[in-house]
Amino acid sequence: MKDYYSLDLVFFSFAGILIDRGKVQYSTSPNIMATASTEDRNVPIPSFRDPRTVTHIFNLEITKGSADYKALTKLSNDQFYSDSSKLEKLKPLVFNDQMGLKIISNSAFFSEVPSRSYANDSETVNFVIHAINCEVERV
DSSP states (O other): OOSSOOGGGOEEEETTEEOOSSEEEEEEESOOOEEEEOTTTTSOEEEEOOGGGOEEEEEEEEETTSHHHHHHHHHHHHHHHSOOOHHHHOEEEEEEOSSSEEEEEEEEEEOSOOOOOOSTTOOEEEEEEEEESOEEEEO
């Protein structure tokens, strides 16, 4: 049995394209899922956010010129600069870290135009993808 975690186990697919190079950073918005308030009773009462209202955020750091970079650049250009409908711009996303978190969405999209820096030491570009209406499985 392995005593370490290998990045080879992480599965990330966007618009049917397997992204298997670079770095994936995952977060949610909002990230606070429960609060306690006293309301009118002076006794703390917990309140839990509906998980369907959470946006799942994937920040991908991809090497310029790679196959993943070219595919994501084409997809982001198509999303931002085409006249296609909003529904056509939403893409399927699957994320599985093989350690207890699996996220599936048919409503994922780029949230910002990737910023690029053209310098000798700048080798990566960040693509930010938001996924909504997700099915989340935690094992």
